[in-house]
Amino acid sequence: MLSRPAPLIALLLSATSLASCGPSGPPEPPPLSEEALAAIGEDPGAPTKALARETDELFTLDGLGETRALVVMHGGKIAAERYAPGYSERTRFVSWSMAKTVTAVMIGMLVADGQLRLDAPAPVPRWQRPGDPRAEITLRQLLQMRSGLEHTEAGDPPYESDEVRMLFLDGRDDMVDYATAQPLEAEPGTKFEYSSSTSVILADIAARALTDSRSPDARRKAVADYLHARLFGPLGMTSAVPEFDRSGTLIGGSLIHATARDWARFGELLRNKGSVRGEQLVPRQWVEEMVKPSPRSPQYGLQTWLNRPVPEGMEQPLFPNRAPHSAFSAIGHMGQYVYVSPSQKLTVVRLGHSNAEERRAMLEQLADVIELYPAS
Structure with a gap:
């Protein structure tokens, strides 16, 4: 019987040993924490x-900023709910610009009540003087952020922006006086310019429709x-506190x-097109x-952001490459989102604090959550 040379046997044994230690597939992800599992509902739909x-x-990865609250609803049921330390289901969170979408709903109810007309000139007393070109601005144009008014939402330095001046500086006591005093910079209807001042004008129009005082x-x-x-x-938003x-x-x-639940x-x-129970x-x-x-602005409706593709160079704060184009969102400063996707039967609320760079990374992670739900 022939015997194998000792060096060859050693080489074969070494190769076998190395093969058994090599990777057999992708590395196993770390085990889920009890907190992560406890956040998921009994029938989450994913x-x-x-x-x-x-x-x-969303809560633990570096570079996303701070997620303070998350509520995922699927088919009308809570699929996931979680809060960062120091926050809970009883915490009231500030809307920032998500309030714009609430304002649009209020305007729509007043239109339905016959108090306002969507395509009529906006009833702003200051603009009704003879020869004032702002008298041509319609309610629809205000809602779509294309009034043509000279409003600068973000400035450098920040205190020179209309938003900061109106909210915190010389315009803070009478915000609508500040907002309606601005001149036109473009013909009404021709230019999209996102503006918190415009939403205050809409809120004043609502107040004038409701009282003469x-x-x-x-x-x-x-x-x-x-x-x-x-x-x-009627909606059950019992925690809601509007500021004036x-x-x-x-x-x-x-x-x-x-x-967050409210x-x-x-x-x-909005997912149910205005219907509750x-x-x-x-x-x-x-x-x-x-x-x-x-x-x-293909990415904007009436005070609401849309998940639609946009031309190069135009801002798109959502992710049309990763979710249905029928989805839309109320969006607030520093990463507040009420994301709604009717075709996925999905509503996702993310509240927290993320700067511009963190927000881009956070949105990709939020899209990872949303992609778990197929569109019908």
């Missing part, structure tokens, strides 16, 4: 472990009562506070109008 991992990473207390009460009686109360300036104008572009209720209202709070046609692309 694979439980995958949803737990993707939502966990110029008393700040009367204006504040008229709008607050209307919102609570017609929207927040000293003149009694709703700060309709920036400051409404509510819990923001999810608002998203569900069989009651039509907002006309179906109005919600459909809110999510139609503006002729000057």
